[in-house]
Amino acid sequence: MNVTVRPARSSDAAAIALIHRVTWRLAYRGVLPDEYLAKMRHDVLMERWRELIAGRGARDSVWVADRGGEVVGFAQSGPSTATDLEPGFAGEVYMLYVHPAHQRQGAGRRLLAEALEHLQIRGFLWVVIGVLEANAPARAFYRRVGFLPDGFRWFDRSGGGRHVVVRYAKALNSLLPARDPA
Ligand SMILES: CC(C)(COP(=O)(O)OP(=O)(O)OC[C@H]1O[C@@H](n2cnc3c(N)ncnc32)[C@H](O)[C@@H]1OP(=O)(O)O)[C@@H](O)C(=O)NCCC(=O)NCCS
Structure with missing residues (x-):
């Protein structure tokens, strides 16, 4: 069945929270501390997503x-939150998660394409994504869809740990005519 990508609605918050929790627990098991992953609560995540989507x-x-x-x-x-980049030029994909039962069926690629198109429409010239170095499948995915490591690395300290994050980057096609974001 085909995947369509659309802007999230407040009513999607429960589904997003579920995917957020289940993918983190699977993808980051053995990477982020168990107690940290165990403490992720559906109701807390859902409220956070509901507020974010609501504006x-x-x-x-x-x-x-x-x-x-x-x-x-x-x-x-x-917009990218990276402190080493000139504000206004780089967009960022902060999160990209596909439910384990639906991975490797094109949903990640479709979601990323939509996010990138929108960042380009907003005038960003390139896009960055931080990936845990230990997350080899995600790094393979980003390479497959045209991202390369840009050399910037830092530590994620979630749950009191020290986990290397590698930044991947990709140019957005600035030769295309800008479109009205409205
Ligand atoms: C990484 C993730 C977002 C990719 O989404 P997806 O829907 O599974 O990936 P797609 O089906 O769109 O794959 C696109 C391409 O990337 C490649 N790819 C996807 N997952 C891969 C993996 N685990 N290993 C190697 N290559 C992979 C595929 O080969 C595919 O190319 P192809 O269709 O030409 O074969 C998704 O698997 C996921 O949520 N993983 C767990 C959480 C995570 O690590 N998120 C990223 C955090 S930075």
Whole structure:
């Protein structure tokens, strides 16, 4: 069944929270501390996503992948928060997660394409993504869709750990005519 990507609605918050929790617990098991992953609560995540989608985080965009009426993945993007980059030029994909039962079926690629197109429309010239170095499948995915490591690395300290994050980057096609974001 085909995947369509659309902007998230507040009513998607429960599905997004579920995917957020289940993918973190699987993808980061053995990487982030067990106690940290165990403490991820559905109700807390759901409320955070509901507020973000409802507009408190209006500078960010949240997209969902919908397969036959079921939300199977989501992406969140916006201006890059990187401190070494000149503000206004780089967009960032903060999060990209596809439910384990729906991975490797094109949803991640579709979500990313939508997020990138929107960042380009907003005038960003390139896009960055931080990936845990230990997350080899995600790094393979980003390479497959045209990202390369840009050499910037830092530590994620979630749960009191020290986990290397590698930044991947990709140019957005600035030769295309800009479109009205409205
Ligand atoms: C990484 C993730 C977002 C990719 O989404 P997806 O829907 O599974 O990937 P797609 O089906 O769109 O794959 C696109 C391409 O990337 C490649 N790819 C996807 N997952 C891969 C993996 N685990 N290993 C190697 N290559 C992979 C595929 O080969 C595919 O190319 P192809 O269709 O030409 O064969 C998804 O698998 C996921 O949520 N993983 C767990 C959480 C995570 O690590 N998120 C990223 C955090 S930075």
